[in-house]
Amino acid sequence: MNKNIRIADVARAAxxxxxxxxxxxSNPAVVGVETRARVMAAVEATGYRVNTAARDLRQRRARSILVLAPNLANTFFGRIIATIQEVAGSAGLSVQVSDSRAEAGRIEALGHDGRADGIILLDGSLAPEILARWRLPVIELCEWNTRATLPGLAIDNAAAARLAVDHLADLGHRKVLHIAGPEGNVLALTRRExxxxxxxxxxxxxxxAAGDFTMASGARAARDWIALPDRPSAVFAASDECAFGFIAECHRMGLSVPDDVSVVGFDDVDFADHYIPALTTIHQPRVRLGRFAAQRLIAALTENRPLAPGRELIDAHLVVRNSTRAYQR
Amino acid sequence: MNKNIRIADVARAAxxxxxxxxxxxSNPAVVGVETRARVMAAVEATGYRVNTAARDLRQRRARSILVLAPNLANTFFGRIIATIQEVAGSAGLSVQVSDSRAEAGRIEALGHDGRADGIILLDGSLAPEILARWRLPVIELCEWNTRATLPGLAIDNAAAARLAVDHLADLGHRKVLHIAGPEGNVLALTRRExxxxxxxxxxxxxxxAAGDFTMASGARAARDWIALPDRPSAVFAASDECAFGFIAECHRMGLSVPDDVSVVGFDDVDFADHYIPALTTIHQPRVRLGRFAAQRLIAALTENRPLAPGRELIDAHLVVRNSTRAYQR
DNA sequence: TCCTGCGATGTAATCGATTACACGACGTCG
DNA sequence: CGACGTCGTGTAATCGATTACATCGCAGGA
Structure with a gap:
């Protein structure tokens, strides 16, 4: 393996x-035209590539950002990560991913080991003590810990929830149920409020009703809901998955959505449009979220200045599909 | 920012x-007990962390593996990546992800820039010329380019397709339709065969029928299918998404699955179990695939030997749910 | 007593690229 | 004609950890 093509080899050849x-x-303009051509030819001939470890060491930067999420398998995060990777890739940065629910020591090390220049954090439940010890720019995306005050970006969850309520009210529903997200989760709290x-x-x-964003919790809520004496005619679930779980369980129990109950979800995951019935839901602009966060972080890194503090809220909107209909009787 | 806690600072303190x-x-055994304690205390006191760039440079390794996939947002890849990250993480390696559809030069650089020690490739459509120039161990997962011969791991797609056919035949269906994956895709080809x-x-x-794994192509196939004079009574889609698209479109056109047509998918994504109807499909053991690939690569890396050549096929199985039923009349 | 061997520790070379500084050649201007 | 600026290039220090090799002290054997 002749990986040992060093810059010295190219220099000798040229x-x-x-x-x-x-x-x-790195800065062709300062080199004479003829020399430049000779060097380029030598680079070509030798097949030279910079050794990033050496460059990173000298420049004290890693050209890499870290994305931390509680569940990398989650569809919702998938597109965000893809977008971040796209933005970072075209800026010449690589993206590493890690599960934020790993052991605390390992998580903390991620912010210290010099492998990343900055962190995009998709988990609001990380201990603030850990965040505080990181010496890297961190931007919180989609959710955050209320105890910490890092730069952040998310949709306006409270406003979005109001959109859902307004939609149901406009359809004539008077008795509505919210299937909440997990206790202690900021998103869940804000949507609920x-x-x-x-x-x-x-x-x-x-x-x-209690819930935790999962399909299982939606199904559970459906079983509780059906047993109620005077059932709400409309449901607003804190996540699409939860809504799917609710709908599927209703179906199993012989009830139909939207004929027997209207359901609104939250997130607008890819499947929402293809579920049966197609799900009325709050659309989260995941690509925008991912892109904005990545751009903000990368801009700070390349301009070598700290991240502008402050949390930014962007608007979400409601997508009306077939899981909601006007209240009957 | 006092990131300048170097090993020299610790040495001085101790x-x-x-x-x-x-x-x-790195090797406590060779150090005297008392000295060891002093050093540990100094490490603690100074808050020292190794600088990985320096270490990587000296040791000529990156302690990192790269996962390349054509679409990071894809649910299917999500869980695989999560599993790889888990395995790598507990071996002390970090995981970087990148989109394999980026510009060729950028892709090629990934195998040269010393940022990764090995690659797990989830894309069978990458040009073999690029792979050939990489100087890193590469393992192809789930799909591969027939022209190249890298170590690989996947399920036995042909056998899996036969499981689906057998299931439909056992239910009494005599006329069956396959919605294929994209032309030129090995998976699609093998499943079709x-x-x-x-x-x-x-x-x-x-x-x-032609298809490309997407929901849109499933819907398209449904519209073509419904126009047929003597419609097949069962459909085997090359992917779950495609099956969902087909079912949703049937639904829109007033037909019901499985009453009017039985549908089998492929992949067993998370939603398959919660779709309406719950989808009968081929289960791909994504966690096993991710884990095996990661373990195989990491073992080779840590033992500092080349990857064992050869492609490995593991079994998939059929999960029978509610989208298929016995042929009527 | 002297030599050998071993365990613990220090010295300094090394990994490979970047970059501050120095230098020489050349042109311009007073 | 000399001073000075500019441009292009080379020399060597530097980033921070690892590790081959040297060194030292001491125990045990000849």
């Missing part, structure tokens, strides 16, 4: 110094 | 040489 080769590659606030404004009879 | 600190951290071979064995009347 009859120049290593400094000149390095300059030719948005739901309750919106319901109050519209004078709806609102109640909340 | 009153030893940098060599001793390094040894204490398995379908045709299985149909021949069982004496079924088999036909094939």
């Amino acid at each position: 009859g120049v110094s290593t400094a000149t080769v390095s300059r030719t590659l 948005g739901f309750l606030a919106g319901s109050a404004t519209r004078g709806l009879d609102a109640s909340v | 009153g030893v040489s940098t060599a001793t600190v390094s040894r204490t951290l 398995g379908f045709l071979a299985g149909s021949a064995t069982r004496g079924l009347d088999a036909s094939v």
Whole structure:
């Protein structure tokens, strides 16, 4: 394996110094035209590639960003990560991914080992002590820990929840149920509060069921819901998955959506449009979220300045499909 | 920012040489007990972390593996990547991800820039010229280019397709349709061939429609299918997404699955079990695939030997749910 | 007593690229 | 004609950890 093509080899082949080769590659303008051509030819001939470890060491940067998410298998994160990778890739940065639920020591090391220049954090439940010890720019995306105050970006979850409530109210529903997300999750909390606030404004009879974003919890909520004496006619689930679980369980129990109950989801995952019935849901602009976060972080890194502090909220909107309909009777 | 805690600082604090600190951290056994304790205390006190760029440079390795996939947002890849990350993480390796459809030069650089020690490739459509120039161990997972001969791991797609056909035949279906994957894709080809071979064995009347794994192509196939004079009573789609698209479109056109047509998918994505109807499909053991590939690569890396050549096929199985039923009339 | 061997530690070369600084050649301007 | 600036290039220090080799002290055997 002849990986040992060093910059010195190229320099020798071109009859120049290593400094000149390095300059030719990173800042061609300062090198004489003829020399530049000779060096380029030598690079071509030798098949030289920079050794990034050496460059990273010298420049004290890793040209890499780290994305931390609680569940990499999650569809929702998939597209965000893909977008981040795209933006980073075209800026010459590589993207590494890691599960934020790993052992605390390992997580903490990620912010110290010099393998990444910055972190995009998709998990609001990480201990603030860990975040505090990181010495890297961190941007929180989609969710965050209320105790910490890092730069962040997310959709306006409360406003989005109100959109869902308004839609149901407009359809004539008076008794509505929210299947919440897990306790302690900021997103879940904000959506729940948005739901309750919106319901109050519209004078709806609102109640909340426990949930945790999963399909299983949606199914569980459906079984509880069906047993109620005076069932709400509309449901707002804290996630699409949860909504799917609810709908599937209703179906199993012989009830139909939207004929027997209207359902609104949250996220607008890819399947939402192809589920039966196609799901009315809050659309989260995942590509925008991913892109904005990546751009913000990368801009700070390349301009070598700290991340602008502050949390930014962007609008989500409601996509009306077939899982909701006007209240009957 | 006091990131400049070098090994020398620890050495000074402990009153030893940098060599001793390094040894204490990487090979404690060779260091005297008392010295070891002093060094550990100094490490603790200073908050020292190794600089991986320096270590990587010296040791000529990156402690990182690269996962290349054509579409990181794809649910199917999500879980595989998550599993790879898990295995790699506990071996102390980091995982970087990149989109294999990026510009060729960028892709090629990934195998040269020293940022990764090995590659797990989830894309069978990459030009073999590029693979050939990489100087890293590569393992192809799930699909591969027939022209290249790299170590690989996948399920036995032909056998899996035959399972699907057998299931439909057992249910009494005599006329079956396969919605194929994209032209030129090895997976698509193998599944199609398995379908045709299985149909021949069982004496079924088999036909094939074009597709490309997407929901849109499934929907398209549904519209073509419904227009047929003598419609096949069962469909085997080359992917779950495609099956969902087919089912959703049938639904829109007023037909029901499985009452009017039985559908078998391929992959067993998370939603398959919660779709309406729950999808009968081929289960791909994604966790096993990811784990095996990661373990095989990591073992080769840590033992510093080349990857064992050869392609390995593992079994998939059929999961029978509600999208298939016995042929009526 | 002297030599050998071993365990613990230090010294310094090394990995490969970047870059501050120095230098020489050449042109311009007073 | 000399001073000075500019441009292109080379020399060598530097990033921070690892590790081959040297060194030292001491125990045990001849």
